[in-house]
Amino acid sequence: MNLPVLVLVVLAYCAIVAWLGWIGYRNTRSAADFLVGGRQIHPMLMALAYGSTFISTSAIVGFGGVAALYGMGLLWLTAANILVGIFIAFVVFGRPTRRLGAALDAHTFPELLGRRFRSRFVQGFAGGTIAVLMPLYAAAVLIGGARFLEVQLKLDYSLALLVFAAITMAYVFFGGLKGVVYTDAFQAGVMFVGMSILVVVIYAKTGGLGAHEALTQLADKVPASLQKGGHTGWTAMPVLGSPIWWQLVSTIVLGVGIGVLAQPQLTLRFMTVKSGRELHRALVPGGIFILFMTGVAFVTGALSNVYFMNTQGKIALAMVVDPATGKPNVDKVIPTFIQSAMPQWFGYLFMLTLLAAAMSTLSAQFHVIGTAIGRDVYQQAIARGEHQERTVPIAKAGILIGFAVTVLLSFWLGTGIVAIATALFFGMCASAFLPIFAAALFWKRATKVGAIAGMLAGTIGWLLWVLLVHEKESAALGVCKLLFGAPSLLTGTTWAVVDPLVIALPLSTLVTVVATLATHPAADQAAAPAGVAPSP
């Protein structure tokens, strides 16, 4: 690539982002503007901001590479992203979330839960959990963005990391949620153009309508080690119950597919529009946008096997073997394909696509971390609701703390943490918050005790499974090895590959229901505004 041209393109992109952040700053006049965009965001902007926040670099490059490994079965995740992450999220959860948020004057996701159940503990615990774990997820996105700048612009990694984080933090700090939404929408446009071109080219380069059949014909090229794990080809599902099947279905499809429903940075978007009509209208761009993000990334990853076989005589995994370790690095499949198959101008556009994906997700993360620390933990849980007149400065202080913690974590975390951190946060949110979030919206009888018990059961159950059983994380974190001398308590069994979500989400749901039914609802029912949470 021509470095001066690339630098100019990135600078122009950053100038547009800075300008949009400035517009957000100019239009931010109240705490509600800063925290929930004044509840007047246009549906198209909301849909694009939701989509670009949802889709990070990890979804395109990381999971696209995973599709090169496991094949088209990953399209179940795209189906879940659209059906659950867009349709169910907007139609089933979005409208009652918007109404409840407005009725309770909630400005954050933890505040929505806390005010619904009349519990500062619920708000403080939810905010604290988000404040502790979201920097891990944000650090993963930050590392991805910094690595991109390091490689493409030949910047020092530490400098790249600081520059990337500081630019993003600046427009969140000054522009609040309006700044985030305006820049997200622009970044979504860049991402859409890049992925639209990519889907045309991948089919054109691999045989058009015959591309799927060509990929099917490569089944005998699947490495023996993957066949042993249950891989049966790139256009077939893995063997039912095999380790690869569990990885694909429980961690990737269920973990990320369902986890989206209780993501605080996404749920917040529903509270930014002025009526339910806006959510209906947002469905149209939202559904199409996700199809062109994960759908195109997964198809490209899988079909890259055909492209590399036709041009290099190798499958995609063989193209990305790390000379130092001798192992394939799936994160390099999509960049290698872009470099090999696409013209140089598209390389620039795709780099902007990845930068936009990383920046749009990171900005929403900084905003949520800041409001969780400032609004939920400090102002509501610690200061017991004092300092209401200083909501925005406190939230801004939280953003600065979140920025510092995220940057420090990014320097401290090792390689290979991106996918783990992403999956951890999605799984934790679903396990801890989804049952009580659903109860808050749809079960008028749900009680404070039920909510607290369910949230604690989900969080603790998920944490124990991560630390002691699910081998992918427990081996990396080392706690089980330290305590019991083994990477997992159930190593060698199927349980060791079952995602924590599969255990913790049903547990949390069960505990929420049982504890609610075991406690008296009268005192708590009053917290559910009339017409918001329908009677069971």
Add this chain to the structure above:
Amino acid sequence: MLGFADLGVTAAFLVTLASTLLCVVYGLWHWNEDDTPLPPPVHPPDEPADLDSV
């Protein structure tokens, strides 16, 4: 079907497209539904509406 080796992946491909279509059709069908605007955001008495006064 569609060049895929098994029904599981064929279904994933079709469900993905059908889900997108569902979003588009449902969104267009209900385009003007539920346009009751929310009341203006309520600021607690001691919370200033104007940031310049913070």
